[in-house]
Amino acid sequence: MEIGIIGLGLIGGSLAKAISQNTDNTVYGYDISDQVVKKAVLVNAIEQPLTDKLLPQCDIVIVALYPQAAVDYVKNHADLFKKGSIVTDCCGIKTLVCDELIPLSEEKGFLFIGGHPMAGLEHSGFTYAKKSLFNNASMVFTTTKGPIESMSKLKDLFTSIGFTNIEITTPEEHDRKIAFTSQLAHVVSNAYIKSPTAREHSGFSAGSYKDLTRVAKLNEDMWTELFLENPENLTNEIDTLIDNLKAYSDAIKSKDSETLKALLKDGREKKAVIDGEIF
Amino acid sequence: MEIGIIGLGLIGGSLAKAISQNTDNTVYGYDISDQVVKKAVLVNAIEQPLTDKLLPQCDIVIVALYPQAAVDYVKNHADLFKKGSIVTDCCGIKTLVCDELIPLSEEKGFLFIGGHPMAGLEHSGFTYAKKSLFNNASMVFTTTKGPIESMSKLKDLFTSIGFTNIEITTPEEHDRKIAFTSQLAHVVSNAYIKSPTAREHSGFSAGSYKDLTRVAKLNEDMWTELFLENPENLTNEIDTLIDNLKAYSDAIKSKDSETLKALLKDGREKKAVIDGEIF
Numbered sequence: 001m002e003i004g005i006i007g008l009g010l011i012g013g014s015l016a017k018a019i020s021q022n023t024d025n026t027v028y029g030y031d032i033s034d035q036v037v038k039k040a041v042l043v044n045a046i047e048q049p050l051t052d053k054l055l056p057q058c059d060i061v062i063v064a065l066y067p068q069a070a071v072d073y074v075k076n077h078a079d080l081f082k083k084g085s086i087v088t089d090c091c092g093i094k095t096l097v098c099d100e101l102i103p104l105s106e107e108k109g110f111l112f113i114g115g116h117p118m119a120g121l122e123h124s125g126f127t128y129a130k131k132s133l134f135n136n137a138s139m140v141f142t143t144t145k146g147p148i149e150s151m152s153k154l155k156d157l158f159t160s161i162g163f164t165n166i167e168i169t170t171p172e173e174h175d176r177k178i179a180f181t182s183q184l185a186h187v188v189s190n191a192y193i194k195s196p197t198a199r200e201h202s203g204f205s206a207g208s209y210k211d212l213t214r215v216a217k218l219n220e221d222m223w224t225e226l227f228l229e230n231p232e233n234l235t236n237e238i239d240t241l242i243d244n245l246k247a248y249s250d251a252i253k254s255k256d257s258e259t260l261k262a263l264l265k266d267g268r269e270k271k272a273v274i275d276g277e278i279f
Numbered sequence: 280m281e282i283g284i285i286g287l288g289l290i291g292g293s294l295a296k297a298i299s300q301n302t303d304n305t306v307y308g309y310d311i312s313d314q315v316v317k318k319a320v321l322v323n324a325i326e327q328p329l330t331d332k333l334l335p336q337c338d339i340v341i342v343a344l345y346p347q348a349a350v351d352y353v354k355n356h357a358d359l360f361k362k363g364s365i366v367t368d369c370c371g372i373k374t375l376v377c378d379e380l381i382p383l384s385e386e387k388g389f390l391f392i393g394g395h396p397m398a399g400l401e402h403s404g405f406t407y408a409k410k411s412l413f414n415n416a417s418m419v420f421t422t423t424k425g426p427i428e429s430m431s432k433l434k435d436l437f438t439s440i441g442f443t444n445i446e447i448t449t450p451e452e453h454d455r456k457i458a459f460t461s462q463l464a465h466v467v468s469n470a471y472i473k474s475p476t477a478r479e480h481s482g483f484s485a486g487s488y489k490d491l492t493r494v495a496k497l498n499e500d501m502w503t504e505l506f507l508e509n510p511e512n513l514t515n516e517i518d519t520l521i522d523n524l525k526a527y528s529d530a531i532k533s534k535d536s537e538t539l540k541a542l543l544k545d546g547r548e549k550k551a552v553i554d555g556e557i558f
Contacts, residue, residue, distance in 0.1 A: 267469030
């Protein structure tokens with residue numbers, strides 16, 4: 001197949017490298033930076049720059065831009081996609097993207113299926129892109145009615161570059177779950193580091209601190225956009241966590257060891273159930 | 280030297296294995312479970328069971344029990360410690376332990392120095408003990424006036440079993456910092472998993488979720504005791520985090536992208552400063 005990748009940042013660049021090196025598909029790539037496109041050709045991440053002339057040949061187009069930019073790109077190129085081809089994206093929120101692009105794709109004769117590779121790093125850009133980024137990761141596709149043959153084609157492509165789990169869900173379910181597993185984690189990590197104690201803790205940090213603060217170093221432009229496109233789900237999660245944290249604080253302030261122990265036991269058991277250790 | 284270890288759980292058991300296998304000191308061990316003591320002899324973690332007859336021969340005694348049990352053990356054996364010997368512990372809080380035991384040790388002619396190995400696992404017991412547990416970890420000693428020769432003896436022992444950083448501080452400073460680096464992390468992780476979304480997220484979790492919830496699986500008996508012996512520091516940290524989280528929630532609810540971006544940027548920069556990447 002001929003595959004076009006729009007945006008050669010961490011995710012798009014890693015997809016380009018992984019597809020070019022692990023499959024026999026031909027990869028074309030576009031990036032706003034000419035330098036990045038040239039570098040991608042140089043390291044064989046793409047065969048050649050993706051032009052408006054090549055775009056109509058692509059069987060699959062993967063748009064790896066921020067959400068609003070991804071929507072704009074697909075809208076602006078809607079007439080150029082090959083009839084029957086698949087267009088997917090990599091955005092961390094899916095309702096906005098799918099609400100705009102699924103109807104458009106039906107009108108224009110291509111198939112839009114939302115995509116979200118559950119992988120990343122606390123770095124951005126082609127410089128950090130690597131073909132192993134998706135090893136053992138989950139790939140989530142969101143669609144309301146994509147035909148099974150096309151889903152199957154996408155599944156084959158993504159499992160051939162390292163993904164070991166493919167999820168298919170609705171955009172709404174995706175956004176609700178991702179608010180918990182990814183967005184809340186980034187908010188908490190970013191907030192955790194703001195304690196005044198943080199600057200003096202050197203030498204006192206074990207693994208738990210390191211884990212809690214790893215993703216504090218996020219890209220604020222991208223995450224601001226992602227958070228504001230999923231406001232209800234995310235604030236529900238933040239507010240739920242705040243309520244839960246208050247319960248511990250209250251129990252400790254009132255020196256209520258029974259309540260505190262019950263809170264901790266409940267958390268331990270919930271984690272064990274989720275990890276499949278107790279049922 | 281002859282070294283006694285009281286309590287052969289994850290920490291005491293790992294210390295016994297590491298000292299026996301990495302140094303030429305003789306290790307004696309005691310545990311409330313006879314089976315554990317026998318197993319420790321069998322796997323050469325200790326040379327023989329520590330008895331009240333051997334205790335007065337020990338140059339260093341390491342008490343690896345929960346805080347109140349550690350205090351009780353040292354009080355009950357105060358007359359048996361060798362004059363001039365060093366007694367230390369492994370508790371995650373230090374003010375309570377040092378307030379009780381430093382004056383006692385001065386009265387009885389031994390030297391009590393608080394200790395906290397910054398290492399652990401989300402498992403308990405001798406079964407999980409391993410000599411590599413302390414590799415590249417920090418060891419914190421808390422004392423108000425221990426002589427430098429004794430600190431030096433402890434430093435040599437602990438660096439010979441894998442610790443690469445030795446901190447010396449007061450019990451109060453230790454408890455303030457540990458509330459942030461370790462206790463808060465365990466509270467947040469344990470609270471995070473309580474979202475109703477947690478049970479349905481399978482397939483949607485990337486590294487950030489895994490990191491945030493790793494230590495949710497804690498030992499509630501031990502942590503209840505640790506939290507209640509450090510209530511002011513820990514509730515300060517929890518309440519600070521709640522306030523910080525509210526700011527994100529408010530910015531998202533009011534769709535205030537400038538404030539949200541500024542909050543995220545501030546967190547990213549604080550993390551980068553702490554990690555030594557920007558100054």
